Amino acid sequence: MNAAGTGSPPVRVDVGEREERQLAWAYLSRVVLGPCPALTALIDSVGVREAARAVREHALPQVLRDATARRRDVDTAARDLETIHARGGRLVTPDDAEWPAWRLLGLAQLLPGRDPDGAVPLVLWVRGERNLSEFTERALAVVGARCSTGYGDRIAGEIAGELAARGWTIVSGAAFGIDGIAHRAALTVGGATIAVLACGADRPYPAGHDRLIARIAEAGLVVSEYPPGTPARKHHFLARNRLIGSLADGVLVVEAGMRSGARNTVKWARRIGRPALAVPGSVDSAASAGCHRMIRDGEAVLVTGTADVLAEVAPLHLPCTAGSESSGDGRPSGVAAQILAALPDTGGRWPHEIAAATGMESAEVRAALVALDLAGVAARSDAGWFRSDRAEKGGE
Amino acid sequence: MNAAGTGSPPVRVDVGEREERQLAWAYLSRVVLGPCPALTALIDSVGVREAARAVREHALPQVLRDATARRRDVDTAARDLETIHARGGRLVTPDDAEWPAWRLLGLAQLLPGRDPDGAVPLVLWVRGERNLSEFTERALAVVGARCSTGYGDRIAGEIAGELAARGWTIVSGAAFGIDGIAHRAALTVGGATIAVLACGADRPYPAGHDRLIARIAEAGLVVSEYPPGTPARKHHFLARNRLIGSLADGVLVVEAGMRSGARNTVKWARRIGRPALAVPGSVDSAASAGCHRMIRDGEAVLVTGTADVLAEVAPLHLPCTAGSESSGDGRPSGVAAQILAALPDTGGRWPHEIAAATGMESAEVRAALVALDLAGVAARSDAGWFRSDRAEKGGE
Numbered sequence A, B: 001m002n003a004a005g006t007g008s009p010p011v012r013v014d015v016g017e018r019e020e021r022q023l024a025w026a027y028l029s030r031v032v033l034g035p036c037p038a039l040t041a042l043i044d045s046v047g048v049r050e051a052a053r054a055v056r057e058h059a060l061p062q063v064l065r066d067a068t069a070r071r072r073d074v075d076t077a078a079r080d081l082e083t084i085h086a087r088g089g090r091l092v093t094p095d096d097a098e099w100p101a102w103r104l105l106g107l108a109q110l111l112p113g114r115d116p117d118g119a120v121p122l123v124l125w126v127r128g129e130r131n132l133s134e135f136t137e138r139a140l141a142v143v144g145a146r147c148s149t150g151y152g153d154r155i156a157g158e159i160a161g162e163l164a165a166r167g168w169t170i171v172s173g174a175a176f177g178i179d180g181i182a183h184r185a186a187l188t189v190g191g192a193t194i195a196v197l198a199c200g201a202d203r204p205y206p207a208g209h210d211r212l213i214a215r216i217a218e219a220g221l222v223v224s225e226y227p228p229g230t231p232a233r234k235h236h237f238l239a240r241n242r243l244i245g246s247l248a249d250g251v252l253v254v255e256a257g258m259r260s261g262a263r264n265t266v267k268w269a270r271r272i273g274r275p276a277l278a279v280p281g282s283v284d285s286a287a288s289a290g291c292h293r294m295i296r297d298g299e300a301v302l303v304t305g306t307a308d309v310l311a312e313v314a315p316l317h318l319p320c321t322a323g324s325e326s327s328g329d330g331r332p333s334g335v336a337a338q339i340l341a342a343l344p345d346t347g348g349r350w351p352h353e354i355a356a357a358t359g360m361e362s363a364e365v366r367a368a369l370v371a372l373d374l375a376g377v378a379a380r381s382d383a384g385w386f387r388s389d390r391a392e393k394g395g396e
Helices: A015-032 A037-046 A048-056 A062-069 A077-086 A101-108 A150-165 A178-188 A207-219 A234-246 A261-271 A286-296 A306-313 A334-341 A351-358 A362-374 A389-395 B015-032 B037-046 B048-056 B062-069 B077-086 B101-108 B150-165 B178-188 B207-219 B234-246 B261-271 B286-296 B306-313 B334-341 B351-358 B362-374 B389-395
Strands: A089-092 A124-127 A139-144 A169-172 A192-196 A221-224 A251-254 A276-279 A378-381 A384-387 B089-092 B124-127 B139-143 B169-172 B192-196 B221-224 B251-254 B276-279 B378-381 B384-387
Touching: A015 A037, A015 A048, A015 A062, A015 A077, A015 A089, A037 A048, A037 A062, A077 A089, A101 A234, A101 A362, A139 A150, A139 A178, A139 A234, A139 A261, A150 A169, A150 A178, A150 A251, A150 A276, A150 A286, A150 A306, A169 A178, A178 A192, A178 A207, A192 A207, A192 A234, A207 A221, A234 A261, A251 A261, A251 A286, A261 A276, A261 A286, A276 A286, A276 A306, A334 A351, A334 A362, A351 A362, A351 A384, A362 A378, B015 B037, B015 B048, B015 B062, B015 B077, B015 B089, B037 B048, B037 B062, B077 B089, B101 B234, B101 B362, B139 B150, B139 B178, B139 B234, B139 B261, B150 B169, B150 B178, B150 B251, B150 B276, B150 B286, B150 B306, B169 B178, B178 B192, B178 B207, B192 B207, B192 B234, B207 B221, B234 B261, B251 B261, B251 B286, B261 B276, B261 B286, B276 B286, B276 B306, B334 B351, B334 B362, B351 B362, B351 B384, B362 B378
Parallel strands: A139 A169, A139 A251, A169 A192, A192 A221, A251 A276, B139 B169, B139 B251, B169 B192, B192 B221, B251 B276
Antiparallel strands: A089 A124, A124 A221, A378 A384, B089 B124, B124 B221, B378 B384
8 A cells, every 4th residue: 555555654765766766657657547556556566666567578467467458568758757847847656755645545445346447546747846745735626517607607716716815725627617717716816726637737628728727837736647648538537536536625516517527526525535515506507506416415515605615624623533543541652642742732733834843754744644633633724733622631 | 182183083062062162262362372382281181161261260380370360361252253254264273173283293292391482383363265284285385585586586486386386285474575475476376375474364464465465365374373463573473483384394495594584484394394495596695695504504405496395395205114003913903094995006195085085084084194104104295195115015
């Protein structure tokens, strides 16, 4: 589970070895073109360079022979890395501290047999200067109808703009309609936004949004699990939707027709434990019909504005369950205790701040915070992480 | 529990005795002006004439002394009965076959200590020619904002009109806004409607709806638990709302502000086990804010039109729980078995039709159907009552 685990810090490698490993990840990314649980398992088991060698030589179990046969002889890894670098980007892999392992925990816990499309991504091709993990510490996905109405556009713009102004990152899919409005609202207030694409990160899709995607790559991040040049294919959109849900604390749908892709994003969000929210509208509006159906069926919570959204995705106290990251007397120990000591009782502190204060790696801090949250001794508000009530009781 | 029970048929009395009992009920109705659980208990115990004598003579336990002291010397019973008769009305009491005991079961099961305002009504003053029990066999309450918008008016009119045209009775409070629209929509399609007032049934309240209330009294029913001439008081409206919920199969709210009385009606509906439904609208509309809040908090189910409403209030198969109205081998016996035999396997039959076919009293049929439903062997659809799946299995 190295690829998705949060318990172990990222692998440290020297420059030459790092380059070799990047080439191996890039090669494998083009061979499988998307998530491949069997390949991830092989890499976890033998390492990425040995896995790449096995794929090249077809020395594989049957399940991987089929998945890799078609493109195993295509090695454009060096050119792909050059292409993404030339576009101000990079290849982010589980080797990197930037790898958002804590964000991908939900996907890592899905059963590959039940959710073949729900696997942890192999790699992420990223354009933009921001650190992907830090950029998603506090993030909301805002998605919705391509054929949105003036009503939906206005509500999406208001909520995305208000949350971006409060320091939230707006994650969306760069599509026409609600997606584009949400990205633009974040950019307008000088806020953070991430576009997750169903094609290579170097390709503007849809073409009509080429300028918008260029602006997002400058001010925020453009993310894809497909190597440069990959065209958008139908099944890529469904896989992309799971990443939108994974990279955010919750998914907000502002307008969705009955067959909208936003409903697929909500399905993924629910499967990986993220709250799904939907904005109601006139019962006459076909653009609200999908939202109404999801609310009625209990798939999404009705929200009417920013305050409702914050109440759902950043509650003052997250639900607590008994945890395992503690010593015999119920108190956290080791790294967890250090991080807990660095948390304020009131207000909040973000993982990268705690990392700076304690000298730990951000990835390590994030993983520990998730464990402390599960143990009920830390919680997160709109202002950051803090010690929760049960921590105080536990300390008495 | 005679006043609210469904197990025993209404009391049979001769004409002279009936008149005396009517006078006693009318006298007590004016003494307590609304529901009075302690008085209902006394009547259940000693009978209505003996209870009236005890009230007149102040020969009462302390709890009833206080509740009756103020008006025990006021006896306008004969005049009140004349007034209601002159207005085409009558006093309906638990003595009468028309008394909607099955509709009031939910109220009868509330704890008087916890819900002092939730008691079974003492009597109902009714104007209109229709039989109250038959008229509420298939009924939907449609309530909402007094300051409704064009949007809410249109949706309320559509749903109330469509349901009334299908044979449903529309129950509401004759207020301005959504209430009035719902009544008018039912009248327009020649359908059934009931206005439940917070003042005497002879008084038009609000005054601006005097013509509407007169039309309802002609074509449908105007109902009040207060004697003629009683003015509408603030606490009457809250008590009235519980009756609106009781007399219907569910409560639909079309537009409600955050402080709307419709939310009180929904509270009662939920307390007595009726589904509560709400129509969403623009998040900008203050007239939809109460609906959105109720949907968000899980107090009401989101509905977008008539089909959604029918799915909630007239499901093809009602939820089943183990019942007690059966003989040792699990099959219904006696009256219940007779009524079950009169039910169709497909389609449906209404209680008054079953009563006509079997020669039983409608009230008896209704009470038995509720028990058969609880036992899981009968269920109700939009087309009437039918034998449910479990009945067929039980008969094998």
